[in-house]
Amino acid sequence: MTAMTIPAQIPTGDRADEIQVYDLHKSFGDVEVLKGISLTVRTGEVVCVIGPSGSGKSTLLRCVNMLEEPTAGRIFIINEEITDPDADVDAIRTMMGMVFQSFNLFPHLTVLQNCTIGPTAVKKVPKAEAEATALKYLDEVGLKHRADAFPAQLSGGQQQRVAIARALTMNVEMVLFDEPTSALDPELVGDVLDVMRRLAEIGMTMMVVTHEMAFAREVADRVIFMDGGVIVEEGHPDQVIGNPQHERTRTFLNRVLHPTHVHTGEEDAAYAARHAAELGSGPEASGELPDPALRTDNPGRSRL
């Protein structure tokens, strides 16, 4: 129902709205994957998109920067319509970074070159200036000392942090994250989330598809729960994650936070443990959690 409260009329003209999506539909062949999505992300806001696998989260994110062409609907990025057939999509894309689940660093370029190729090739920033910017952001993600390494020489967590630095070196207004930690070994997830948390703190506009409920709960200003190509529930994280109103949301959260086959494999167990731990250390751990057993504090993950 919350989705209905989003204004249905076209642009507000408000500079504070960085991403505006109006009645977005996307079909692959006969299959409609997005069935009318409307949302707004305001400047400095962190919006986490959660939902079961296949619900269309990635497709939504990819439509926002036109990696997928919407079937219908309109999308505005800082009041420029990226879905306009006459829009300069490439120019609009330079304003938003994208971080992929599988990192997608350029393997033939060094870490530093990965960061500078966008600014120098696309925005014609002088090389020295781009390198200075890149090193600044690499420093911030803790990888300045690996600037001359090749991506293959880095761990997954390090690669993902480079990918974030690569996006930031473009001096973007906003960053889209598509499950940035899903491909990582559990022990590497924390470093990437730390970087994202700091990014949120300095006021970056972020749209984050994630399964990290503790992160969403702590960092997000708003959480959107998607299922079957529609927004089912949307609102403050304490509400959507802590006190979900819809049965579908509850079912989903139950499954993510409390996998039923914990006993079937170590991986599942580790996954469950991680989420349990993260949730337990969240700031609002006393809210109505789907399972009270998850509220145990875990000092090992306290930095989350």
Added chain:
Amino acid sequence: MTTTTQAGTVGRPKKLSPRKRAQRIRLVQYAILLVVVVLLILNVDGRQVQSVFFRTDLIQVTLTSGLPRALLNTVLYTFGAFVFGLTLGTLLALMRLSQVAPYRWIASIYIEFFRGVPALIVLLAFGLLSVAFPGLRFPLDPYGTVWTALGMVSAAYMAETIRAGILAVPKGQVEAARALGMPSGMAMRRIVLPQAFRIITPPLTNELILLTKDSSLVYVLGLTASAFELTKFGRDISNSNGNLTPLVIAGFCYLIITLPLTFLVRRMEAKAKKAR
């Protein structure tokens, strides 16, 4: 473990174990090799072989009567044709992958045609072009003619290799590049092609080796002596002396070119593995 083995041996006492059998087969192979070598040594007249294939005075003559020039020509013909083929091959590969259907058709027809026709025919045709169209001259003749003819043939082969290389680059690479705001052409040039060429360096070097040998077809163009490449050069001296030595030397010269290329590929492959 032990019990199983014992049971096996006990059950079939006369059969050899697989390891014993392999050993015995190897032994037989060594024996055959030994017999062949001994027969060769006993039956072949070493001095005659030497005088036919390695006659000292002819080696002298061959080395001093323009071999460096012939070697240089072989390299020049090959390298020029390779550059031509690589450029045209890349263009054809991109056409094969184009959204525009007619481009795909043209590229396909080209590729099928030049892969199905002997390189010799193409070279002959190009040699006759200047006769058929008086006034038509390739720049740097005969080099221009050879580069174009051999380049056009090898482009057809390289196009398929390059296309496969482009397709082998993960889709996420283009997406990451486009997400940075790169137009598709730039993403292809800066991100996809460098990775594609890294992937296909071994088959492309193979193509370079094949081209080196194909350059021996150039003799059909009826060249002046200064444009002779290794094969034509060696053959002429061999003919006039009724001896194989000059041809053998020419053959070794090809190895001087092709063997280092093979080693180079190995090294590049090792390096690429590290960077990937």
